[in-house]
Amino acid sequence: MLRNEETRSSRQFLSGNEAAAEGVRLCRPQVIAAYPITPQTTLTEKLSQVVADGAFPCKYLLVESEHSAMAGVMGAAMMGSRVFTATSSQGLLYMCEMLSYASGSRFPIVLANANRGTATPWSIFGDHRDSVAMRDSGWIQFYVESGQEALDTIIQAYRIAEHPEVSTPVMVNIDGFTLTHTYDPVSVPDQETVDAFLPPLKTTNRLSLENPKNLCFNIGPDFHMESRYQEQKAFRSAEKVIAQADGEFTALFGRQHHGMVERYRCEDAEYVLAVMGSVAGTTRVVVDKLRAEGKKVGLIKVRCLRPFPSAFFAASGGSCKALGVLDRNISFGYEGALYTETKAALYRPGATVRTLGFIAGLGGRDISKADLELMYEKLENLAAGKPEEEHQYIGLRWS
DSSP states (O other): OEEETTTTEEEEEEEHHHHHHHHHHHTOOSEEEEOOOTTTHHHHHHHHHHHHTTSSOOEEEEOSSHHHHHHHHHHHHHTTOOEEEEEOTHHHHHTHHHHHHHHHTTOOOEEEEEEOOOSSSOOOSOOSHHHHTTTTSSOEEEEOSSHHHHHHHHHHHHHHHTSTTTOOOEEEEEETTTTTTOEEEEEEEOHHHHHHHSOOOOOSSSOOSSSOOOOSOOOOTTTHHHHHHHHHHHHHHHHHHHHHHHHHHHHHHSOOOOTTEEEESOTTOSEEEEEOTTHHHHHHHHHHHHHHTTOOEEEEEEOEEESOOHHHHHHHTTSSSEEEEEESOOOTTSOOHHHHHHHHHHOOTTOOOEEEEEEOOGGGOOOOHHHHHHHHHHHHHHHTTOOOOSEEETTOSOO
């Protein structure tokens, strides 16, 4: 283990799951509840060991299902506790009912989801169909590129979720196996620095004998729409809070994750590819290679699916000749969900950028550098007026 006194952090060799667990530990949750499911299991095992060792005061709830895990942390949040849970794939779908209870009640729960394909056909390997299916559940959604970003985003997630203008649960998505079980050097900050960034939770959205209130209640037609409008306003506030949290995190920890969306070598780019999750790392390598060959290509890494960075795409949509969107999901009967969202954000009178949707990497299929180079080639063809089908399936072995 290497120690950096200047940044007060230790350099450790961790898997993505272990890095996320370190992030959770540093945030000092008072209650953790989780049910093991591949490829999330090592994350919750790590946390159970940390709690058992007495590293910090925390109640670890042994539950019988993912539904119960979310119910458990929701009950603890209702009493004003900082809480955490984790899941994956079918487990996230099993939580579905409780996700909307938690978000509608405005509890600042943080959940780590190890992205994995959903059944059937059964798969334990990674894609984004689980979390994308839950994008309308009222949870802020982050997608991370590395173990380091997983640790850092967990810490930021509590700061964002607990902000009084947001008070909304946050889901941090970590690509199954590609990140959860891959080891990399990770800078783990010390407790004092994290405490300076994330003070103890203070909330009025809790049960109290001194200030009685009704939580998780029924609302009839007279006020139901207003309640949903308040949730929507919280997501609009979250856009500002996410940027602020990342800026303050950068100042304190020396690492920047660019808020909701990151641009890489896009200043003069003619062909740009938008991606989410771990594939962003491979795409950076491809962008650098193609740039060295004289091609003006760029990368947009979408960190936040909710709230969606629509203003970013609306403002930058005309700055390139062709924009591709890579999805690791299918919204059956239409196209990839990120592609749909991006096109909607781009649309405005006079918009000229051409778009192309790519679907790849389903069920853990590798997305190779050759695949990404092919996508940039297709974008170049599109900009040159050569015919390309709007929806491209990359890496199909049969159809």
